[in-house]
Amino acid sequence: MDFVVFEQQGGIVTLTLNAPGERNALSSQAQWDAVVQACEQVQRDQSVKVVILTGAGSAFCAGGNVKDFRDKRGLAAGGGMAVRENYRNGIQRIPLAFYRLDVPTIAAVNGPAIGAGCDLACMADIRIASDKASFAESFVKLGLIPGDGGAWLLQRVVGYAKAAEMSFTGDLLDAQQALAIGLVSKVVPAASLLDEARALAERMAANPGQALRMTKRLMREAQTSRLDTILELSAAYQALTHTSEEHDTAVAAFLDRKKG
Numbered sequence: 001m002d003f004v005v006f007e008q009q010g011g012i013v014t015l016t017l018n019a020p021g022e023r024n025a026l027s028s029q030a031q032w033d034a035v036v037q038a039c040e041q042v043q044r045d046q047s048v049k050v051v052i053l054t055g056a057g058s059a060f061c062a063g064g065n066v067k068d069f070r071d072k073r074g075l076a077a078g079g080g081m082a083v084r085e086n087y088r089n090g091i092q093r094i095p096l097a098f099y100r101l102d103v104p105t106i107a108a109v110n111g112p113a114i115g116a117g118c119d120l121a122c123m124a125d126i127r128i129a130s131d132k133a134s135f136a137e138s139f140v141k142l143g144l145i146p147g148d149g150g151a152w153l154l155q156r157v158v159g160y161a162k163a164a165e166m167s168f169t170g171d172l173l174d175a176q177q178a179l180a181i182g183l184v185s186k187v188v189p190a191a192s193l194l195d196e197a198r199a200l201a202e203r204m205a206a207n208p209g210q211a212l213r214m215t216k217r218l219m220r221e222a223q224t225s226r227l228d229t230i231l232e233l234s235a236a237y238q239a240l241t242h243t244s245e246e247h248d249t250a251v252a253a254f255l256d257r258k259k260g
Contacts, residue, residue, distance in 0.1 A: 003034040005056070006041065011049035011205040012198065013042055020057025026116050027065035027074055032090050039097035049205040049212055051101065052197045053124055054108040060133065063115025064091075069142065087147050091116065095149035098123035099220070102213035104204050108197035109133040110190065114172075119146060122153040125216070127183065128197050129175040130190040135183060137163070141170040156223065158183050208246035 005016040015038050017024035019031070026032060042048050055061055068074040075086045098105065107124035112134045121127050121135070137154055139146050146154075146167065155163035162181045166173070175187045188196045204212065214237045222230050241247050 003031045004038045006038055008048070011047060011209065012052065012201045013048050013050070014052045014054065014194075014198075017053075017055045017061055020055075020059070022065070023059035023062035023112070024055040024057070024117070025062045025065050026091055026094070026120070027068055029090055032094060036093050036097040039094075039101055042103060043101055046209065048103055049207075049209045050201040051103055051105045052108055052194070052201055053105060053120075054194065054197070055110050057111070058132070059111040059117075060107075060109045060113040061117030061120050062112060063117045063138070066142065069144075075147070091148045094120070095123055095153065102217050104201075104212060104216055106197050106201055108193050109135075109184065110193055112136075114138055116148050116150075119148050119150040119153055122150070122157050122183075126185055126200070127157075127178075128193065128200070129178055129184040129187050130193040131175050131187055132190045133175045133178070133184070133187075134172055135166075135178050136170060136172040137166040138170040138172070140168065208244075208250055210244060210246055211241055214241065 001018055003018055005014075005018045007014045007016070015035075017035075019025065026035070042051055064075060069076045072078075075090060076083060077086060104126070105124040107121040107127045109121050109127055109129045111130070111132050113121045114134075114136045115138050118135045118137050137146065137150055139150070145151070151167070154166065157163075158166070158181050165171075173181075173183070175184065178184045179187050186196065218230065218234060218237060221233060225233075
């Protein structure tokens with residue numbers, strides 16, 4: 001079976017990690033490639049406005065395969081330089097692929113998101129958790145460091161102090177604890193998780209697609225740029241939106257509603 005199930009309904013794409021027997025662990029080159037390819041497919045398709053990422057079965061993503069670490073396979077295969085290249089050419093391509101996405105992304109976290117799974121959730125713009133979800137930045141428990149960008153991702157979601165606490169202890173947080181620190185935006189019953197994620201996605205997808213994509217890119221750039229740089233970029237993007245057919249259509253519809 002495909003590791004990533006790609007489903008599109010209108011402007012909304014749902015990506016489902018589909019190895020429930022392995023708790024959707026990210027453990028092979030084929031799996032890493034599948035996630036990257038799904039992101040690239042979304043980025044190429046201008047009809048896509050929003051992406052939902054979730055997991056099949058009881059887990060969102062269990063991270064890496066600990067047996068591979070024991071047996072020195074997969075990411076852990078070879079000497080030090082080989083392992084470095086395994087990461088660079090393997091799992092590290094995933095955060096870069098998500099970062100390049102111009103469309104909004106929602107992680108619908110259905111169950112445990114552990115290690116690389118926690119970092120994968122943080123690659124999304126927004127996280128909604130089921131009441132069965134849990135989160136752990138657990139690398140230190142295995143004598144490892146976050147090898148897939150977690151040191152960059154997590155603190156941008158929850159702030160440095162909370163990210164440090166999670167990273168230095170490896171403690172498991174339940175869904176309500178994750179909500180309390182801002183790791184997720186909402187906790188909902190497991191049975192309604194995808195409905196809640198789709199309802200949010202539909203509110204986003206109701207807006208003009210190019211404006212969504214440029215707003216997302218502008219917010220990404222604003223994370224690391226100076227104000228004057230962002231103002232210049234905003235002026236350029238706004239020039240494009242003001243002269244777009246989407247803008248004209250949206251303005252006309254707004255004024256018609258006001259008349260009514």
